[in-house]
Amino acid sequence: MSSSVVSKPKVVAKSLRPPKPKVQHPKAVIAFIAPFGVLFALFYLVPIGYAIYQSLLVIEREGTFGQAREVFGGFAQYVLVFQNGPFWQSVGRVLMFGAVQVPIMLGLALLFALLLDSPLLKGKRFFRLAFFVPYAVPGVIAAIMWGFLYSPNLSPFTAVTEKIDFLSADLVLWAIANVVTWVFVGYNMLIIYSALLAIPTEIYEAARLDGAGQFRIAWSIKIPLVVPAITLTGIFSIIGTLQLLAEPQVFRSFSSAVTSTFTPNLTVYSTSSIPNFNLAAAFSVVLALATFVLSFAFLKFTQRKDDK
Amino acid sequence: MSTTITRQAPAEEPEKKSRKVKNGSRSEFQPRESALSRASAMIVMLIFTLYFLIPIWWLFIAGTKSSEQFTNTNPMWFADFNLFENIGNLVAYRDGVFFKWMLNSLAYAGGGALIATVIAAMCGYALAKYRFPGRELIFNTVLGGVLVPATALALPLFLIFSQVNLTNTFWAVFLPSLVSPFGVYLTRIFASASVPDELIEAARLDGAGEMRTFFTVAVKLMFPSLVTVFLFQFVAIWNNFFLPLVMLRDEVLFPVTLGLYGWNSQVNQIPELRGYVLIGALLSIIPLIIIFLLLQRFWRNGLGAGSVK
Numbered sequence: 001m002s003s004s005v006v007s008k009p010k011v012v013a014k015s016l017r018p019p020k021p022k023v024q025h026p027k028a029v030i031a032f033i034a035p036f037g038v039l040f041a042l043f044y045l046v047p048i049g050y051a052i053y054q055s056l057l058v059i060e061r062e063g064t065f066g067q068a069r070e071v072f073g074g075f076a077q078y079v080l081v082f083q084n085g086p087f088w089q090s091v092g093r094v095l096m097f098g099a100v101q102v103p104i105m106l107g108l109a110l111l112f113a114l115l116l117d118s119p120l121l122k123g124k125r126f127f128r129l130a131f132f133v134p135y136a137v138p139g140v141i142a143a144i145m146w147g148f149l150y151s152p153n154l155s156p157f158t159a160v161t162e163k164i165d166f167l168s169a170d171l172v173l174w175a176i177a178n179v180v181t182w183v184f185v186g187y188n189m190l191i192i193y194s195a196l197l198a199i200p201t202e203i204y205e206a207a208r209l210d211g212a213g214q215f216r217i218a219w220s221i222k223i224p225l226v227v228p229a230i231t232l233t234g235i236f237s238i239i240g241t242l243q244l245l246a247e248p249q250v251f252r253s254f255s256s257a258v259t260s261t262f263t264p265n266l267t268v269y270s271t272s273s274i275p276n277f278n279l280a281a282a283f284s285v286v287l288a289l290a291t292f293v294l295s296f297a298f299l300k301f302t303q304r305k306d307d308k
Numbered sequence: 309m310s311t312t313i314t315r316q317a318p319a320e321e322p323e324k325k326s327r328k329v330k331n332g333s334r335s336e337f338q339p340r341e342s343a344l345s346r347a348s349a350m351i352v353m354l355i356f357t358l359y360f361l362i363p364i365w366w367l368f369i370a371g372t373k374s375s376e377q378f379t380n381t382n383p384m385w386f387a388d389f390n391l392f393e394n395i396g397n398l399v400a401y402r403d404g405v406f407f408k409w410m411l412n413s414l415a416y417a418g419g420g421a422l423i424a425t426v427i428a429a430m431c432g433y434a435l436a437k438y439r440f441p442g443r444e445l446i447f448n449t450v451l452g453g454v455l456v457p458a459t460a461l462a463l464p465l466f467l468i469f470s471q472v473n474l475t476n477t478f479w480a481v482f483l484p485s486l487v488s489p490f491g492v493y494l495t496r497i498f499a500s501a502s503v504p505d506e507l508i509e510a511a512r513l514d515g516a517g518e519m520r521t522f523f524t525v526a527v528k529l530m531f532p533s534l535v536t537v538f539l540f541q542f543v544a545i546w547n548n549f550f551l552p553l554v555m556l557r558d559e560v561l562f563p564v565t566l567g568l569y570g571w572n573s574q575v576n577q578i579p580e581l582r583g584y585v586l587i588g589a590l591l592s593i594i595p596l597i598i599i600f601l602l603l604q605r606f607w608r609n610g611l612g613a614g615s616v617k
Binding site for chain 2: 023024025026028029031032033035036037039040042043044046047048050051054108111112115118120121122127129130131132133134135136137138139140141142144145146147148149154155156182185186214215235239242243245246249250252253265268269272277280281284287288291292295296
């Protein structure tokens with residue numbers, strides 16, 4: 001960052017525009033930005049750089065029992081990543097998870113937000129709070145709780161769980177999807193609801209004069225106006241899905257169907273516990289890049305739709 | 309709540325004027341909502357209220373029961389009320405390690421979120437209120453940081469902390485929690501929206517320094533939104549699992565999530581832990597619920613700010 005601070009004024013000086021006025025209060029600016037800047041560099045930029053560096057190393061031994069040394073190995077770890085079947089299976093699994101769970105969760109959140117914003121409901125304060133409460137339950141705790149609820153013998157709904165095994169290999173992914181949905185619907189609902197509250201009411205009046213009802217107003221006016229809020233919740237949901245870790249990790253003690261490579265992050269964790277930090281770092285880098293690309297693509301996609 | 313009431317009032321007026329448009333066949337075009345749509349809206353909301361609250365109700369009931377009654381009484385209703393006895397047992401178990409975990413979580417999340425909010429606010433305020441070269445670059449880097457998932461950082465952070473022998477310490481979890489790129493993004497928006505330049509100029513004329521202006525004038529104006537940032541970060545740290553899982557070995561340093569996770573994965577070997585996991589899970593969600601209730605008026609309005617462009 002410091003290099004740009006030095007280099008930018010030169011560019012300005014070369015251009016034909018009059019020189020920019022001198023920076024006012026430079027000391028204050030540095031004092032304001034430095035605490036965050038230093039910590040951001042130490043705990044965001046350095047780890048990212050370090051992960052990339054680690055992912056480019058390989059362990060080399062002299063003979064079978066020789067001393068292990070880390071040497072530069074180019075993209076050797078990345079070749080291993082791309083050849084790793086379980087990792088790509090786990091990526092496919094979370095993508096399938098996201099393709100089903102995120103639309104359901106955001107669809108419900110949008111529906112509840114619209115209902116809260118419509119004159120159809122009474123007791124809005126209660127509903128808003130009741131739906132938001134699960135967000136106060138940490139992912140680990142929510143997973144432990146639902147683990148009991150799914151259990152064939154301990155569940156309060158044994159009539160159901162004795163017949164349907166939610167913890168079986170076929171269903172456990174969707175059992176986890178339900179936990180994530182349960183925790184986050186209310187949170188996403190509130191984000192969309194606050195965006196709805198920000199819309200000035202005059203906009204609806206003309207529509208009402210034309211005889212439009214609540215459904216029509218919601219569909220043609222409200223939803224298009226809260227697209228930015230839905231985009232935001234969508235991006236956070238995509239990131240959360242690809243990073244899925246706590247819930248499946250907890251479910252490993254309830255269900256043997258959840259393997260140590262069930263999600264990409266579990267793969268990273270179990271690879272680092274071997275320990276094989278170089279390969280784990282390469283997994284992390286690929287995963288972070290995939291997350292970045294997907295959320296960026298989603299952002300571009302929704303913005304393009306906006307422009308039309 | 310006041311906003312919703314005032315918003316509905318103007319909507320009533322056009323209804324009267326447009327009565328003549330009433331069209332029986334298309335209920336959604338009726339100006340006054342039909343009883344049918346009201347009823348179905350209520351039914352949908354009530355069904356989902358059950359979905360959201362029943363698990364917590366069950367956890368509460370389970371927490372009030374002795375371990376014998378947990379399996380052979382109605383799981384959705386009280387048996388003998390053993391809540392305080394259960395809590396007592398939990399606190400006594402292994403020299404009160406659960407209590408220690410709760411305090412750890414409060415220290416990680418409370419202290420971390422407080423400092424994170426202050427430094428994010430300083431940075432966001434500077435990005436909003438001063439012109440200086442590199443400003444956009446810094447903001448875009450921070451924005452990129454929002455998209456970098458915290459879990460992707462946990463492993464490299466572990467490797468770095470082990471280089472300086474800081475793994476398995478309080479600082480290994482606390483220090484990385486102080487950084488909130490999303491907080492900078494939000495406070496920049498809040499500072500532009502709620503701190504008028506004229507006010508800063510006036511404070512300067514009065515001879516206040518830049519820092520002093522920030523802490524006396526700007527912080528007051530930004531306060532409701534700072535509470536939102538604090539809340540976001542508090543929840544993020546309280547719920548964080550991967551970082552402590554990777555960093556900590558010594559159980560006296562565990563946050564409550566990691567501690568209960570550890571107990572839960574031993575339930576098959578040590579069945580008595582099941583009761584402790586249940587009552588511990590119940591107790592662990594109470595602080596966040598209290599904070600949400602206390603700070604309700606802040607998060608209700610502040611949450612949407614991130615999506616306003």
